[in-house]
Amino acid sequence: MPESAARITIEKAGSHAGELVEIAGWLYNLRKSGKIAFPLLRDGTGILQCVAVKSSLDEAVFESLRNLTQESSLIVRGRIRAEPRAPGGYELDVEGAEVVQRVPEATPYPITPKDHGTDFLMDHRHLWLRSKRQHAIIRVRHEVIRAIREYFDTNGFTLVDTPIFTPAACEGTTTLFEVDYFNDEKVYLTQSGQLYNEANAMAFGKVYCFGPTFRAEKSKTRRHLTEFWMVEPEMAYATLDDVKQVAEELIVFVVGRVLENRRVELEALERDVSKLECVKAPFPRISYDEAVETLRKKGSAIEWGGDFGGTDETLLSEDYDRPVMVDRYPSQIKAFYFQPDPVRPELALGVDVLAPEGYGEVIGGGQRIHDLELLEKRLDEHNLPREAFEWYLDLRRYGSVPHGGFGMGVERFVAWMCGLEHIRETIAYPRMLYRIRP
RNA sequence: UCCUCAGUAGCUCAAUGGUAGAGCAUUCGGCUGUUAACCGAAGGGUUGUAGGUUCGAGUCCUACCUGAGGAGCCA
Structure with missing residues (x-):
């Protein structure tokens, strides 16, 4: 990453509005359209919605985010912004991202956002x-x-x-x-x-x-x-x-x-x-x-x-x-x-x-x-x-x-x-x- | 240990004793404001195991295995 950004936690994101920051975490969920994607980043202190816009991002970075699999680990860099539409009230406009480990499609993360039974959850x-x-x-x-x-x-x-x-x-x-x-x-x-x-x-x-x-x-x-x-x-x-x-x-x-x-x-x-x-x-x-x-x-x-x-x-x-x-x-x-x-x-x-x-x-x-x-x-x-x-x-x-x-x-x-x-x-x-x- | 219920696709669940199906997940395609996103398509099954009844069993019967809920006992 070319420009250095302060590493923060999601818990404290609200106090960094307007700043360029870096957050290290895991992909909690991903919602996407053709040219815009909303990766939900989880870092252990909370969950933050990120916004990745194709037109304002490096092509490779956008593609890597758009096709990212659930619970892949990644470090995201961008600017925090107050946003009433985002869950939590703040979101991050992605300027750069580095995937640390990509969960392979062949072995997807087993716990999906849908319902699961007790036995399955306890086994996992x-x-x-x-x-x-x-x-x-x-x-x-x-x-x-x-x-x-x-x-x-x-x-x-x-x-x-x-x-x-x-x-x-x-x-x-x-x-x-x-x-x-x-x-x-x-x-x-x-x-x-x-x-x-x-x-x-x-x-x-x-x-x-x-x-x-x-x-x-x-x-x-x-x-x-x-x-x-x-x-x-x-x-x-x-x-x-x-x-x-x-x-x-x-x-x-x-x-x-x-x-x-x-x-x-x-x-x-x-x-x-x-x-x-x-x-x-x-x-x-x-x-x-x-x-x-x-x-x-x-x-x-x-x-x-x-x-x-x-x-x-x-x-x-x-x-x-x-x-x-x-x-x-x-x-x-x-x-x-x-x-x-x-x-x-x-x-x-x-x-x-x-x-x-x-x-x-x-x-x-x-x-x-x-x-x-x-x-x-x-x-x-x-x-x-x-x-x-x-x-x-x-x-x-x-x-x-x-x-x-x-x-x-x-x-x-x-x-x-x-x-x-x-x-x-x-x-x-x-x-x-x-x-x-x- | 005892009683009750349940086991079907990776997950959550359907299926009068008569051709095993849907949603999610995965793959491919579409979409510039999504909120468990959505739309289209594809792949995916020894129906927990072993017997039995029947022309025919996911479905009925027996045993076993696994899990859940409850009882007793306890924090």
């Missing part, structure tokens, strides 16, 4: 990510993760990541992925960083871990992945009420950030943002007892002592315009480490936060047992091997204090933000019961 997930909708979802995910980190980083939490290979289970062993370690030893992919988090909280006060977790559940629903990302805060000297407070603040903060910074993406997803604008403190707080009563009035078959099904969660949350917090579940349906309620010891000081619009449980947590004898008793009741938990019991021997925390599933949160039907679109390469490729 590596290419599907280039589509507008998937692009918007992943950018919302990034915003959610960034906001989560910022919330904890600015509120006195220290990031202490927990191991992914673990020797024992937090909960049952049926939902663990087993891995061959050295010397014929079996280890498991983590289900939760919680036990380690508790140790870290005794060292740092307030901590969080953030990483992938794995569940070998044979769940085949729109809310499940076998590999998903979870953020887990844990706080020393904290009670159930403190846990609820942090959960509420976190959700309000993250939703606020998404609304503030990802309007364009939410619009592309046709998300009803008024639903998200309702998410303000305080969240309604109800007890498990009240929840069961409400559900039975609504016709659910749930009995006291049972856990909620997916439809129960939807029934519970439909009365509220913001997340609802349900606490004090029967201990029998909760993990061994939950602190019992001092007034009614058959209840666990645990809380679940149910997102509105049927998005279900996005947070689960509570206060942990800090008494050594009680914890030992619970390990026995759950038939868990004492020796594997010796280090965990140490936390109750050396300066034990009331403490608690929770886990928040990133993908369910993103699905809620984006208003998605299925969780599989919230992560670049979803891992599900029957799908581990690409």
